Amino acid sequence: MNTDFSFAVSRRGLLIAAAGAAVSASLRSVSASAVEERRIKAASGQARFGGPEGPSTAVWAYDGSVPGPVLRLRQGQPVRITVENELNEDTTVHWHGIRLPNAMDGVPGLTQPPIKPGENFVYEFTPPDAGTFWYHPHANSLVQLGHGLAGALIVEEASPVAVDRDLLWMFQDWRLTTDGQIAAGFGSMMDAAMSGRVGNAVTVNGAPLADQPVRAGERVRLRLANACLARMMALRFEGHRPVVVAIDGQPCDPHEPEDGRLVLGPAMRIDAVIDMQGDPGSRHAVIDDFYDGLAYTLTTLAYDSAPPLRAHPFDAPVGLTRNPLPEPDLGTAERQEIVLQGGMMGGGKLAGVGGMMGMATPVMNGGAAWAINGVSMTGDGMAGMEPLFTLPRGSTCHLTMRNETAWWHPMHVHGFSLSVLSRNGAPVRHRQWQDTVLMAPKDVIECAFVADNPGDWMLHCHVVDHQMAGLMTVFRVN
Ligand code: C2O
Numbered sequence: 001m002n003t004d005f006s007f008a009v010s011r012r013g014l015l016i017a018a019a020g021a022a023v024s025a026s027l028r029s030v031s032a033s034a035v036e037e038r039r040i041k042a043a044s045g046q047a048r049f050g051g052p053e054g055p056s057t058a059v060w061a062y063d064g065s066v067p068g069p070v071l072r073l074r075q076g077q078p079v080r081i082t083v084e085n086e087l088n089e090d091t092t093v094h095w096h097g098i099r100l101p102n103a104m105d106g107v108p109g110l111t112q113p114p115i116k117p118g119e120n121f122v123y124e125f126t127p128p129d130a131g132t133f134w135y136h137p138h139a140n141s142l143v144q145l146g147h148g149l150a151g152a153l154i155v156e157e158a159s160p161v162a163v164d165r166d167l168l169w170m171f172q173d174w175r176l177t178t179d180g181q182i183a184a185g186f187g188s189m190m191d192a193a194m195s196g197r198v199g200n201a202v203t204v205n206g207a208p209l210a211d212q213p214v215r216a217g218e219r220v221r222l223r224l225a226n227a228c229l230a231r232m233m234a235l236r237f238e239g240h241r242p243v244v245v246a247i248d249g250q251p252c253d254p255h256e257p258e259d260g261r262l263v264l265g266p267a268m269r270i271d272a273v274i275d276m277q278g279d280p281g282s283r284h285a286v287i288d289d290f291y292d293g294l295a296y297t298l299t300t301l302a303y304d305s306a307p308p309l310r311a312h313p314f315d316a317p318v319g320l321t322r323n324p325l326p327e328p329d330l331g332t333a334e335r336q337e338i339v340l341q342g343g344m345m346g347g348g349k350l351a352g353v354g355g356m357m358g359m360a361t362p363v364m365n366g367g368a369a370w371a372i373n374g375v376s377m378t379g380d381g382m383a384g385m386e387p388l389f390t391l392p393r394g395s396t397c398h399l400t401m402r403n404e405t406a407w408w409h410p411m412h413v414h415g416f417s418l419s420v421l422s423r424n425g426a427p428v429r430h431r432q433w434q435d436t437v438l439m440a441p442k443d444v445i446e447c448a449f450v451a452d453n454p455g456d457w458m459l460h461c462h463v464v465d466h467q468m469a470g471l472m473t474v475f476r477v478n
């Protein structure tokens with residue numbers, strides 16, 4: 001990690017200069033903006049999750065690195081991304097959280113043919129929203145994401161919030177064998193019907209857990225992204241007060257989280273602004289205590305001995321400019337409800353779900369452990385999936401999600417961001433929009449969105465084993 005603070009300080013100047021440049025650019029050009037070109041290649045590779053001295057792990061990677069390269073795009077600027085498939089199996093790329101045309105959404109069978117080995121696919125879209133997003137395959141998802149195919153996608157604001165440093169922590173976890181290889185056994189019914197494939201080794205940006213160097217007095221924008229298959233996280237920053245400024249890329253009213261924990265289900269992102277108010281030379285743990293009795297230190301904020309960067313706390317406002325999301329009209333909304341069913345119950349029994357195939361059927365062969373409204377759609381998405389409901393284009397959908405299971409589920413919608421209205425009857429404050437909503441056992445969540453984007457869209461749990469085993473549906477906008 002970067003410890004050169006003279007660089008960090010001058011970067012702030014750069015950020016401000018960049019913001020000025022963006023403003024003058026937007027004043028200058030109404031003419032067609034040039035399309036940005038990007039290329040990424042999916043192929044097998046090697047990683048060192050234990051650091052340079054650790055064992056070399058066989059992985060699948062974008063451009064040879066796990067996680068893949070950080071794609072930095074600009075809000076409103078068209079981009080063309082060529083994806084090359086050098087894996088030995090079909091793949092696609094899904095741009096998680098980006099509101100884009102349905103044909104660019106990366107769901108094999110549903111929105112595009114899969115990219116065959118040796119072939120390319122060109123994704124073209126214009127990100128309407130600035131924020132922290134990510135990309136990953138939507139084909140053989142459990143195995144492909146579980147072997148390292150994931151990367152961050154940052155859409156830059158025209159005028160970013162003023163900070164000294166912009167840091168990204170992308171979390172992944174791995175179930176490693178004693179010789180440091182990714183363990184087999186993807187899609188076991190045991191994982192699928194319970195908490196999913198939670199690993200035994202967590203990495204941050206592909207590296208083992210290590211200190212995060214900081215300097216007294218600096219203000220950091222921290223972009224957190226949970227790219228784990230199944231692990232939920234809840235981060236506490238000892239001695240610090242992170243202010244949440246965006247969730248799933250969408251700016252919210254800046255707020256300190258209740259009880260101080262930043263909770264991230266798989267696929268969720270949080271942007272937080274943190275003032276480093278500790279003393280020079282001090283150390284403060286960042287603890288993940290989501291699972292009772294399994295708390296561990298994710299990283300330690302390690303202050304260098306330099307005097308504080310500034311005499312007074314940074315007092316610039318932390319709020320981000322909101323993205324151009326259409327405001328739901330609850331008065332005329334269509335009401336829809338989805339009910340999450342299935343999973344393991346007390347006593348080692350599966351709750352009955354429609355189309356269930358029994359404990360012996362491995363999920364990879366289409367076994368179902370979960371259902372939405374009585375139907376189990378398994379796998380990654382496929383041709384001919386019947387939509388659960390259809391919304392007229394431009395209408396507001398008021399969606400109730402009811403978790404009748406005994407498990408946590410980060411429910412993710414493609415193509416839209418949801419205005420989260422209430423949780424178990426209590427209004428959700430801070431004007432939060434999310435593409436992935438974490439539901440505790442028995443939670444009932446109300447949310448709303450404007451169905452302005454035509455196509456067939458997926459809605460699924462992002463514990464990938466759950467998705468593969470039936471916790472998935474499709475709805476249509478036309
Ligand atoms: Cu990250 Cu179907 O999505």
Ligand code: CU
Pocket residue numbers: 094095096097412413414415
């Ligand atoms: Cu998605």
Ligand code: CU
Pocket residue numbers: 408409410461462463466467471
């Ligand atoms: Cu789930």
